[in-house]
Amino acid sequence: MSAVHRSVRTSLPCLAQPARQVGGRRLALASSRHSPLATRQAPGIHAACIACSSMPISTRSPPTSIIARRYASNSSALQSGTHASKTKASTPIQRYDQLVQTGVLRDDAHQRKIIKVLQSLHDQLKTYKQADVPDPEEHLEASKGLFSWLPFGKGANAQEVPAISDEIPKGLYLYGDVGTGKSMLMDLFYDTLPSNITSKRRIHFHQFMIEAHKRAHFYKSKTHKPSGIVMMMSSGSSSSASSAGGAASAGEESDAIEAVAREMARNHSVLCFDEFQVTDIADAMILRGLLERMLAYGVVMVMTSNRHPDELYKNGIQRQSFLPCIDLLKSRLGVTDLNSGTDYRKVPRALSKVYFSPLDDANTREFDKLFDAMTSDPHDPVVEKRPLKIWGRTLQVPRSTQRVARFTFDELCGRPRSAADYIEICNNFSTIFIDDIPKMGLNQRDLARRFITFIDAAYESKTKLLASSEVPILQIFSGDAGDAKPTADQMRALMDDLGLTMDDLGGSPIFTGDEELFAFARVISRLTEMGSRQYAETASIAGTEAPPEY
Structure with a gap:
């Protein structure tokens, strides 16, 4: 159920490739008849493809090894439940009934x-x-x-x-x-x-x-x-x-x-x-x-x-x-x-422990243990400063294996980044750790804008997110009372980047226009959903099935 595909890089992205379903991922197969562009394969991939619920955050978590297994493989319960019978649902109505019967949807x-x-x-x-x-x-x-x-x-x-x-x-x-x-x-x-x-x-x-x-x-x-x-x-x-x-x-x-x-x-x-x-x-x-x-x-x-x-x-x-x-x-x-007055993401579901706050020693140790557990494969060791080519530029991933990457918030959002950068990062790694997310006020609008862009890319690609933050993750945009108000030009620049207009005002001190408030609401809703057990299990299924040989 991915919206943005794990991809093999092409020298120039091509819209010409027909998509093919592989497990939970849609891969676009290269065809010399339709595309003159050369492709190269990513490790473990044998098909050339293109890039192309409000719940309280749990203060206690299951053992690290259990979380790691949940993220690293498909559970037998899932294999015998919704996703095992997925192929039997051949129409939208049948599929919806199936999701209701298995408790995934109400x-x-x-x-x-x-x-x-x-x-x-x-x-x-x-x-x-x-x-x-x-x-x-x-x-x-x-x-x-x-x-x-x-x-x-x-x-x-x-x-x-x-x-x-x-x-x-x-x-x-x-x-x-x-x-x-x-x-x-x-x-x-x-x-x-x-x-x-x-x-x-x-x-x-x-x-x-x-x-x-x-x-x-x-x-x-x-x-x-x-x-x-x-x-x-x-x-x-x-x-x-x-x-x-x-x-x-x-x-x-x-x-x-x-x-x-x-x-x-x-x-x-x-x-x-x-x-x-x-x-x-x-x-x-x-x-x-x-x-x-x-x-x-x-x-x-x-x-x-x-x-x-x-x-x-x-x-x-x-x-x-x-x-x-x-x-x-x-x-x-x-x-x-589609509006019905119900926010379906806020229907209560059990949470995975994926967000850690505050930034104290206990949470830091648990966060490190989780990263170590998910990168323990001796055949896929952690690499420092892995180079990632993006549109002729090289972005260095601080610490990563083939599937898991780890950034500090400053490394990910504290430097000039484009939407293409974040899409490429999420296309290459199925799980991303982010350390030290700060509370963002009006003086950190650029950070907020980049973080929103990253979350959109991660959500669309079904990338699993684990994060440590200064405050609970749903409060990171709370801002500070002492922050200076933005100028009209600054707000217009931010709104242009987020792609929205100023019909209404209100809400968060960091987002003052209707369009910005929508972007804020969207990212909070997505962070909430990305912290759910359902998202973790769906993303795990989508990201771990190996594609067949072609």
């Missing part, structure tokens, strides 16, 4: 209504066969001709978008607040897709856009049109040359989006996006063309989001240009409200 009338919506799409997909999609390389070759470089050539105009057939099943857009079960419902739908749907992928939307921009850049570099030739063959006036150059640039952008859309559609008949949101003008400007083309080529999309489509990119730069994309989402996806 029966909920509102969720059952949503399950029926998922079941309806599931039934349509049983007989769905995607039409053949044109080769992106053929399109690029056609756009390289001499006359396509000119203002009156083919490349001067945006690529004509194919019509979307009514025979293609409409997808779903599930939106709701924190704790409404969006990720669980997405997992349930994805894991029970009909057997005829073999080319499928589930991905966090932020990661999807990172890959989309990379692939668009890759295709633009293959079709780059030298503006000097356009200028020499124009009428000679500076205005004409400028116009030609601008038209050619627009043509290149359209060509690249068309190629990326074809590449994805050729390999994914069903795409599931988790946490769909639009916060960046670069994303907003390409999304309509990309999604419209993918839908036209037969990709069935299911999305989860915190917002109704009408609320997307609210107050964003040039939002007027994004409105057609909103109309597209509302016309081609069934918009479904």
Whole structure:
């Protein structure tokens, strides 16, 4: 039930790889027919793949060895329970009933209504066969001709978008607040897709856009049109040359989006996006063309989001240009409200001891013992300063084995880090220890922002988290009364990074806008869930099954 996949690194992330289910992980298999990009294997992996409940914190814990075993292997109880019978549940309704019967979920009338919506799409997909999609390389070759470089050539105009057939099943857009079960419902739908749907992928939307921009850049570099030739063959006036150059640039952008859309559609008949949101003008400007083309080529999309489509990119730069994309989402996806007033993450469940506070000697010793127990394999010793390549840079992991990494909070969040850094870290390690998380006030907004970004990446990848903190983990954003209030520019910068708007105010002293409060609520909800026994056991199952040989 992972949303972000453990991955083998590629020289350039590729959206082209069809996903394959391996145990609890979805692996995207490399194909030389679809991707020109070289891959290298990670240790123990034989398939090339791409990156692509409020409960009191227990003050007592079971013995360290028991916790280590819980994280390191599948329990016999689980093997004989929910996950052993998982393959027998072939539809969303059957899977939901199974989770209720085994006590993983409680029966909920509102969720059952949503399950029926998922079941309806599931039934349509049983007989769905995607039409053949044109080769992106053929399109690029056609756009390289001499006359396509000119203002009156083919490349001067945006690529004509194919019509979307009514025979293609409409997808779903599930939106709701924190704790409404969006990720669980997405997992349930994805894991029970009909057997005829073999080319499928589930991905966090932020990661999807990172890959989309990379692939668009890759295709633009293959079709780059030298503006000097356009200028020499124009009428000679500076205005004409400028116009030609601008038209050619627009043509290149359209060509690249068309190629990326074809590449994805050729390999994914069903795409599931988790946490769909639009916060960046670069994303907003390409999304309509990309999604419209993918839908036209037969990709069935299911999305989860915190917002109704009408609320997307609210107050964003040039939002007027994004409105057609909103109309597209509302016309081609069934918009479904998940809000029921219940935060399903706050339904009480037994906890694992994964958070340790305060930072006293007793907790430090217990934390160290747990790390030692989980890294005791003599065939996989702890390595100091393990190098991790990220987009041409090298990030050093302070202490790690092949599966387990350990950082101090300062090493993880006290230095400039991007979302891509945290995604890569979580893709490479199934368990992460964090020492010495401080209480964060207004003077530590950068730390809070990075920590939120890390938790999002860890949660989506089902990474197991163990942490020691100055205060109980759910109080780390409590701030200090003496902290200075942020300036408008500082708050806007933080809100831009978190990707949210200022509709309402309130709540935490460190988060003053509605969007920031949502990010705060999301991370607290996720930390709560990540401290549960259910999350630990699910993550253990997802992360420890060895993939087969290919």
